[in-house]
Amino acid sequence: MNPRIKDILLWIGLLSLGAAVGVLILLRDVEYGFGTVTFGKVPEFTLEDSQGRNISLQDFSHKVWIGSFIHSDCEDDRKCENLNEITTSLFEELNKESGVELVSISMQLNQELYPASPKHTGWTFLTGSGEKIKKLVKGCYQTPELTTPFNTLYFLVDQNSIIRGYYDSQNIKDVKKLIRDSKKLV
Numbered sequence: 001m002n003p004r005i006k007d008i009l010l011w012i013g014l015l016s017l018g019a020a021v022g023v024l025i026l027l028r029d030v031e032y033g034f035g036t037v038t039f040g041k042v043p044e045f046t047l048e049d050s051q052g053r054n055i056s057l058q059d060f061s062h063k064v065w066i067g068s069f070i071h072s073d074c075e076d077d078r079k080c081e082n083l084n085e086i087t088t089s090l091f092e093e094l095n096k097e098s099g100v101e102l103v104s105i106s107m108q109l110n111q112e113l114y115p116a117s118p119k120h121t122g123w124t125f126l127t128g129s130g131e132k133i134k135k136l137v138k139g140c141y142q143t144p145e146l147t148t149p150f151n152t153l154y155f156l157v158d159q160n161s162i163i164r165g166y167y168d169s170q171n172i173k174d175v176k177k178l179i180r181d182s183k184k185l186v
Contacts, residue, residue: 039155039163042067043139047105047126055126057161064185065101066090066178067155068169069137079152083169090154091123093179099186107133141166154178158185 046056068087071080087102094100102123107130128136140155140163154167156178164185167178 039166040139040142042157042161042163043136045128045132045136047128047132047136050125050127055124060101060103060157061161062159063101064099064159064182065103065157066094066182067103067105067140067157068153069133069151070104070106079170083152086169086175090175090179094182095122100182105133105136156181156185 042057044057046054049055068083070083070087071077087104091102094102100122103126104123105126105128107127127133137151141151141153152169154169154175156164156167158164165178165181167174169175
């Protein structure tokens with residue numbers, strides 16, 4: 001066989017092998033939500049916490065956190081009530097893990113539902129104007145179609161403010177995966 005043809009076949013084989021490995025890595029990342037598959041960076045924001053302090057994205061740098069957009073009043077809204085109950089359970093589970101924080105964002109905080117207290121260390125409640133919240137929702141979920149800032153999705157954010165995955169709070173498998181994935185990032 002001609003040495004030139006041999007070299008060409010060798011290079012084709014190596015390139016094919018490299019492409020196959022790349023595809024396998026991408027498929028693995030899609031399955032586990034880590035690696036090359038990410039969902040963009042959380043947009044810059046400055047909101048107010050439940051104690052009236054300004055909190056910005058920089059306050060969460062070098063931290064793993066789970067974000068959600070909540071209603072301030074869940075009366076007669078079962079999905080909203082479920083989200084709040086599951087977030088409380090997440091807090092209790094993840095509070096044992098140092099480095100994972102919860103961030104709940106709403107246009108208006110109900111102090112009865114979300115009190116500022118030492119027992120909530122590691123769970124930050126943020127509020128801001130409707131315009132600021134809607135801009136943050138669009139940036140976090142990368143969609144212009146959302147008409148309300150409330151939804152049932154959590155988003156997992158790594159130490160570099162990169163969104164690593166979305167998880168449906170109404171799906172117990174997603175919530176368990178969120179817990180596993182957040183622990184992997186710490």
